[in-house]
Amino acid sequence: MSKINISPRISTLPLSAVRKLVPYANETKKKGVLIYHLNIGDPDIKTPEAMLKVLKQWQINPIGYAPGIGEPIFLDALLTYYHRLGQIFVKKEDLIATIGGSEAVAMALFAVTSQGDEVLVFEPFYSGYLPPAHLFGVKLVAVPTRIQDGFHLPPKKTIESKITTKTKAILFCTPGNPTGTVYTRQEMKMLVALAKKRGLFLISDEVYREFIFVNRSHVSLLEFMTQIPDQAILVDSLSKRYSLCGARLGVLLSLNKAVIKGVSIMAQGRLSGGLIDQHLAAKLIDVPHSYISAIQKEYRKRRDFLYEGLLSIPGVTMTKPEGAFYCMVSLPVKNAEQFCIWLLTHFRDNNETVMLAPGAGFYITPGQGKNEVRIAYVLKISQLKRCIQIIAQALSAYNTQVM
């Protein structure tokens, strides 16, 4: 009998930076310790009532397949959403509903690459891009950005120096996860010019579009889409906007008909997204603007509170995040992952601790981000206050006891 081996490609799948410490957290919870989750962007804001009402009033029976590309009522609602954003050029046939933004990223990567091709990302980048890249044999190539620049884009020539004959696309996220950076109009123009010049796809992940805390508006790839119709792919998601992370609702939007055709065949290949989730999400057009503006206000308050609080801890450095609900924070420790594990396994203050995402998971360049963590400020101010206390005490204890 031959030896049974699983595939090397599955045994080398990268573990999610956000979730790799979950086993430690589970052990800690079993002991009755309360953990504040700053490690994952799972908002605590309530889902809109208009959406939840769909569940209470559910009539469709049996719960049959939705069309692969999306349930018509959901696609119609998405179209209305983009039109209300002012992007009236968008047509229904430019949209594919996906199973979360994560599927939209995966589909976009598959559509624009062959096995072994390269896609540029700006480091630190959302670690969720690694698994689909790995599944489809795509090499993510990091273009470094710097904490002292607020993780804004480097000069065009730095980006160009990373482009090879295998480079097919630039994948970026604005407002940024994990950085909170919101690209300026100038930066977006530069990316568009670069795409034109070098014949690359731009894949813009804008799932945090509504979360902007600076006095300039979000500049979407949508604004440039008719200029580079064959090269632009928008990735979107309802998860964060309406607190629907567990209802798997994403979007891929492109004017490139070949991309849309290919992605629609991919979508048919996995048969259907969730019927219930899509009907619920179709109510997005009934969610009052006050819902979003209240969330915006709340996250802005949290950002300000967290920023002040963290900076008051000796040795902690960060730049003020401009959007989304994340920030990369540099800690006065050598190995932030060890510190994150220690927080879960050893540290307790009044039987409470915090869970952070180790920063190195958002880099692929070896050695980068070792002393950083990503924090998602998806908790109430009162809880954030407690988190800051715990982090401050833990850092002090760690640097005395452990280092």
Added chain:
Amino acid sequence: MSKINISPRISTLPLSAVRKLVPYANETKKKGVLIYHLNIGDPDIKTPEAMLKVLKQWQINPIGYAPGIGEPIFLDALLTYYHRLGQIFVKKEDLIATIGGSEAVAMALFAVTSQGDEVLVFEPFYSGYLPPAHLFGVKLVAVPTRIQDGFHLPPKKTIESKITTKTKAILFCTPGNPTGTVYTRQEMKMLVALAKKRGLFLISDEVYREFIFVNRSHVSLLEFMTQIPDQAILVDSLSKRYSLCGARLGVLLSLNKAVIKGVSIMAQGRLSGGLIDQHLAAKLIDVPHSYISAIQKEYRKRRDFLYEGLLSIPGVTMTKPEGAFYCMVSLPVKNAEQFCIWLLTHFRDNNETVMLAPGAGFYITPGQGKNEVRIAYVLKISQLKRCIQIIAQALSAYNTQVM
């Protein structure tokens, strides 16, 4: 500027055999024509009340992520289900909840292969295996089965003749889609022996487990799993059993810890399955046995009715399906796909027509299945009666007018 091309791998993605005629059907529907859908296994049976009640009583707010590997309440329910089946060896850690059976197939294929590896399938086979194989660069190799054998397995040596150094697994479906064939204990033993001898994985797709119309029980791979713990992977789904196709609920079950670890990382990579769907499905343990037995009785009646009815049409041949709710039917036409398209575009009887799935889509051997169609008997007897009338009239008209 370089030319912008999408990837060859997406432009060569196989179109779903079941859905490729959907554009024709949509055009026809726009003209007010009623189409009976025999092309897709989307059951008309109602979803269990105990499950729908979960929606009416929904309390969880916000709708946050479920754990990547599955919501605990759903995994617990699945465990109870397998224990009730008599498979008491199954433990919770052997299970991964997936986004439909289709994701479970994709994950299993990724887990056991490298790019370019081969997996055996018995032709005709479920066309839904083609897209994930294509996505992950897996070559499906067809082992032929014959309509006159009721699509039962060929002799062991025929299967062995298709095994190469690249063969990593045998993927099969019992009860079979599209054949309705239920493998005997003898056949299952043969597959297990072959897997042992040649060091292959067995991936058993048993999503139609409950639909058996012969006087022998379903023989599951679960019965052999402790004999070949490292080589057996079960793929399962709640879609057909509880009429939940649009609630994306699948399962991957294996005792191979490396497979489960790898698949759990894949599952984390796409963050979460549907939270609502999983809570709804967790009620499977409250669905009375009478629900399943009523469905079984209903499908058996339909099968008998359809079988008699189709065989009464001159030139139609088929074997009596033993399970699932599909059958492969040989029609007296040269090109069944052309006939299926013609049914949608040209034929009307009292402004009604039927949609069938062209059989060739369930084969990869060129030229095979050209005069066959797959029929899913997911409609009421009264509707099936009408479908048989339409098919009979259409065949007569087609062979006079067109051929």
